[in-house]
Amino acid sequence: MHGLGTAAALPRGSIASLEARLATFFRAAGIEAMLAGALPFDRSADDCLWQARRVVRTAPPKQGMPCAATDAAWQLSHAPDAAGYEAAVRRALDLMAAEAGTAGGLEKIVLSRSLVTTAERDIDVAALFRRLAADPAATAFLVPLPERGGVPRVMAGATPELLVAKAGRRVSSHPLAGSARRRADLAEDAAVAARLAASDKDRQEHGIVAEFILDTLAPFCRRLFRPQGMALASTATMWHLGTRIEGELKDPEVPAAVLAAALHPTPAVCGVPREKAARHIGSLEGYARDFYAGAVGWCDGRGDGAWYVTIRCAEISGRQARLYAGAGIVPGSDPRAEAEETAAKYAALLTALGIPPLGEERS
Incomplete structure (x- = not known):
């Protein structure tokens, strides 16, 4: 689905005012109108939603475009590098250990890092989007963001994680947590998947996310269930543990964006407890996430829509792309393994940009 041009912008505001702003907008625009855009990671920050002049529904390309650029x-500039990220993971583990067994203690936190890439000329975001859309297991997106310092910017990515989709009374979600890099050799790749499926640490991490989704959606639903339970899911570059969740809403008119706002940010990108994890993320990461680890999607005047977690993405501005990747930290996490996981999660964007995947970061 492509939204072309901007007919109107929704007045910006935080998640707290989103439902009221949506109601005002659709009363004036009608049920056929559609809003699309992005929610930031920080629930108190302003969102970026707009009405497209024209909506085009198109199928993704069957194969990727050749990448013209080379390394x-x-x-490339890491922020932080692997050693710095591992140090942040160790600090997070110390926080969890200090609060273990206490009410409201930190149980999980998702720590991210970024990779700033600078090209010799402006990045062709349309070509980048087409390359990202070649993976049928991910949903590619290209969302214009508010200008920064008068400079245009967009968020581009290919996310495998459905936050929430709604059609009438039907609601669904597909949370992912617990990840491993795929291998080119089929036998090695199968072994990686098997180890992930059997990993107590990853199953614990995933269970926290799935239960949060179920608990948050339950008040909105008359029925809510997991058809298959926890199962492996994959993209072209990563294995994940995923749980498909489906339900029937009590109120068919509740907007998809309101459901997204209730869920966001999930423990897949933030942590548990949510507010405490968000505070620690700000101090441990050392940069503002802005729209990374937020949500991208659309909703219409009927309340239907789909919202995806803003991961496997990069903020593009002129010649520069800032890639983001994160990993879930729980007691028992290994700092080096988590750093390697974040490096692996850059692969889809790096390949689409024409940059070889990262090798060993240590000297």
């Missing part, structure tokens, strides 16, 4: 055309 020689780019400058």
Whole structure:
């Protein structure tokens, strides 16, 4: 689905005012109108939603486009590097250990890092989007963001994680947590998947997310269930543990964006307890996530829509792309393994940009 042009912008505001702003907008625009855009990671920050002049429904390309750039055309800068990220993970583990067994203690936190890439010329975001859309297991997106310092910017990515979709009374979600890098060798790849499926640490991490989704959606639903339970899911570059959740809403008119606002941010990108994890993320990561780990999607005047977690993404501005990747930290997490997981999660964006996947970051 492509929204072309901007007919109107929803007045910006935080999640707290989203439902009221949506109601005002659709009363004036009608049920056929559609809003699309992005919610930021920080629930108190302003969102970015707009009405497209024209909506085009198109199928993704069957194969990727060749990548024109090479690693020689780019400058790369880690923020932080692997050693710095591992240090942040150790600090998070210390926090969890200190609060273990206490009411409201930190149980899980998702820590991210970023990779800033600079090209010799402006990045072709349309070509980047087409390459990202080649993976049928992910949903590609290209969302214009508010200008920063008068400079245009967009968020581009290919997310495998459905936050929430709603059609009439039907509601669904597909949370992912617990990940491993895929391998080119089929036998090695199968072994990686089997280890992930059997990993107590990853199953615990995933269970926290799935239960949060179920608990948050339950007040909205007359029925809510997991058809298959926890199962493996994959993209072209990563294995994940996923749980498909389906339900029937009590009120068919509750907007998809309101459901997304209730769920966001899930423990897949934040942690448990949510507010405490969000505070620690700000101090441990050392940068503002802005729209990374937020949500991208659309909703219409009937309340239907679909929202996806803003991961496997990059903020693009001119010649620069800032890639983001995160990993869930729970007691028992290994700092080096978590750093390697974040590096692996850059792969889809790096490949689409024409940059070889990262190798060993240590000297």
